[in-house]
Amino acid sequence: MRYCINCCIHLLPNDLHRQCFRCRGPNHNNQKCPVCKGENKIPLYTDSKQMKLLAVLEVRTDHSESWNGFFCLRKGKLCSLIFGLIIMTLVMASYILTGAKHGLLLIPSPFHYGAFTSNPSLMDNESLSDMKDHYQPSKMNISYVKDYPSIKLIIDTITSKIEFVTRQRPDLEELRKQEPHMFSVIPNKFLPNSKNPCWYEEYRGNTTTDPYATNSYALYSKRFRTIFDYLRKVFWNHLYHYKDKHYRLRCLPHFYIIGQPKCGTTDLYDRLRLHPDVRFSAIKEPHWWTRKRFGIIRLRDGFHDRYPVEDYLDLFDLAAHQIQGVLQSEAAQEHGKMNNIIIGEASASTMWDNNAWIFFYDNSTEGEPPFLIQDFIHSFQPNAKLIIMLRDPVERLYSDYLYFASANKSVEDFHEKVAESLQLFENCMLDYSLRACVYNNTLNNAMPVRLQVGLYVVYLLDWLTVFDKDQILVLRLEDHASNVKYTMHMVFQFLDLGPLSEKQEALITKSPASNTRRPEDRSLGPMLPTTKAILRDFYKPFNTKLAQVLFDDAFLWKRT
Numbered sequence: 001m002r003y004c005i006n007c008c009i010h011l012l013p014n015d016l017h018r019q020c021f022r023c024r025g026p027n028h029n030n031q032k033c034p035v036c037k038g039e040n041k042i043p044l045y046t047d048s049k050q051m052k053l054l055a056v057l058e059v060r061t062d063h064s065e066s067w068n069g070f071f072c073l074r075k076g077k078l079c080s081l082i083f084g085l086i087i088m089t090l091v092m093a094s095y096i097l098t099g100a101k102h103g104l105l106l107i108p109s110p111f112h113y114g115a116f117t118s119n120p121s122l123m124d125n126e127s128l129s130d131m132k133d134h135y136q137p138s139k140m141n142i143s144y145v146k147d148y149p150s151i152k153l154i155i156d157t158i159t160s161k162i163e164f165v166t167r168q169r170p171d172l173e174e175l176r177k178q179e180p181h182m183f184s185v186i187p188n189k190f191l192p193n194s195k196n197p198c199w200y201e202e203y204r205g206n207t208t209t210d211p212y213a214t215n216s217y218a219l220y221s222k223r224f225r226t227i228f229d230y231l232r233k234v235f236w237n238h239l240y241h242y243k244d245k246h247y248r249l250r251c252l253p254h255f256y257i258i259g260q261p262k263c264g265t266t267d268l269y270d271r272l273r274l275h276p277d278v279r280f281s282a283i284k285e286p287h288w289w290t291r292k293r294f295g296i297i298r299l300r301d302g303f304h305d306r307y308p309v310e311d312y313l314d315l316f317d318l319a320a321h322q323i324q325g326v327l328q329s330e331a332a333q334e335h336g337k338m339n340n341i342i343i344g345e346a347s348a349s350t351m352w353d354n355n356a357w358i359f360f361y362d363n364s365t366e367g368e369p370p371f372l373i374q375d376f377i378h379s380f381q382p383n384a385k386l387i388i389m390l391r392d393p394v395e396r397l398y399s400d401y402l403y404f405a406s407a408n409k410s411v412e413d414f415h416e417k418v419a420e421s422l423q424l425f426e427n428c429m430l431d432y433s434l435r436a437c438v439y440n441n442t443l444n445n446a447m448p449v450r451l452q453v454g455l456y457v458v459y460l461l462d463w464l465t466v467f468d469k470d471q472i473l474v475l476r477l478e479d480h481a482s483n484v485k486y487t488m489h490m491v492f493q494f495l496d497l498g499p500l501s502e503k504q505e506a507l508i509t510k511s512p513a514s515n516t517r518r519p520e521d522r523s524l525g526p527m528l529p530t531t532k533a534i535l536r537d538f539y540k541p542f543n544t545k546l547a548q549v550l551f552d553d554a555f556l557w558k559r560t
Contacts, residue, residue: 259351279319355441367436391477393454417448
């Protein structure tokens with residue numbers, strides 16, 4: 001098979017290829033023409049046939065001949081080129097259509113992501129997943145928009161809508177209607193010789209009955225099962241026998257550490273546990289009042305079976321056994337002597353998390369919850385003591401982000417999430433009251449960071465509607481970190497705990513801090529200065545009100 005050296009045209013056996021200009025030009029020499037003469041050529045075999053190698057290697061610049069070469073391309077290459085162009089066209093079309101769908105091609109304001117529904121009935125009927133989608137912010141990325149004046153306008157709008165309005169307390173009968181089982185289990189009178197609200201409850205099971213067989217804490221969490229295995233072994237040894245009946249001692253906590261998360265509650269809990277007269281629930285954070293009694297493990301997972309109040313009371317059986325032992329021994333020696341052991345519970349969600357109300361209680365016309373956690377606690381324990389540990393809300397939010405964010409953590413990502421959350425909060429404040437927005441489950445789950453947890457004064461004022469001020473001790477983490485001994489003495493005095501030996505006090509006050517920031521989170525460094533300035537402006541009116549309520553300017557957090 002022969003080819004023209006100049007234009008790569010396939011030649012027939014008898015074809016002299018006279019149409020080729022270079023082969024049959026005016027200076028043509030048959031002896032030198034590679035086609036006519038065929039001398040001194042290096043053959044190249046392709047598909048078992050000869051091909052002139054120089055026909056492939058020679059580069060020509062003649063314009064007319066380049067078109068001939070183009071049409072000689074293999075069909076595969078041409079098809080690949082066309083296919084690539086089609087794919088590129090489809091990708092561009094998809095991008096344009098998707099952008100239009102999400103409002104990216106034409107959007108009136110870069111700082112308004114989504115709308116907050118003004119229809120409370122819509123929120124009542126939405127499922128968890130539907131509501132999350134409803135409040136999903138748009139896909140526009142503003143993580144690198146450090147435009148302080150623009151975001152400041154959002155904060156100014158929020159500030160202009162802030163009103164601290166006293167809520168109306170529900171009466172006891174309304175609470176009974178909402179939680180009849182709880183009121184049937186917990187009595188309204190307790191043993192007189194115990195600081196804790198304790199009472200005897202008849203146990204109707206037999207020796208083969210597992211008293212914790214249906215406890216939800218034991219069923220749903222493997223790490224609690226060892227605790228309940230021990231309780232099963234000692235259960236029958238601590239029953240009180242009277243007139244052929246068996247009774248078990250039931251207790252509620254004497255005090256609650258109610259908040260806030262990432263404010264040092266774990267450290268306070270660990271130190272208080274070391275006091276000889278303090279006992280806690282079998283697990284640190286039962287979250288029963290705020291979540292488990294509604295069947296909430298994590299809101300994003302939906303609802304499970306509700307944890308009955310008996311499951312919560314089981315968590316205090318270890319402490320109840322010790323109290324019962326003290327009561328019985330002292331009763332035999334000196335009747336009526338007060339038992340000094342006190343029980344505590346330390347769920348950091350108790351102060352602020354009322355997100356479940358909308359799914360279980362009738363909605364009010366203004367979108368505010370008709371019942372709060374503190375209403376029920378007060379109905380059973382009007383003399384309960386409450387401890388709150390707070391810190392600078394700006395730093396609390398950053399610590400909260402570092403602790404709970406799962407991946408791609410960075411100061412830029414934190415800035416973006418703060419901006420998105422502020423916009424969602426602003427949208428709510430345009431239609432609802434401050435309290436309605438703070439306790440709104442849909443909004444709180446839509447915000448990428450938990451801005452609302454740092455609005456301390458909103459929660460504190462609602463707790464003060466049912467509890468007296470002298471029943472609540474408010475501490476600052478900054479003071480606790482700088483002088484542990486001083487803050488622990490304040491706690492001991494508040495709880496009426498007896499004096500400690502020097503050795504006991506040293507054990508409590510000199511133990512290392514608990515739940516400190518992880519090393520990998522420390523490497524990210526502080527938040528961006530712009531982010532800090534934005535958050536300081538947002539929290540300022542709330543901190544100002546908090547300092548006024550507590551008569552302490554330290555809660556302005558000006559120096560942090």
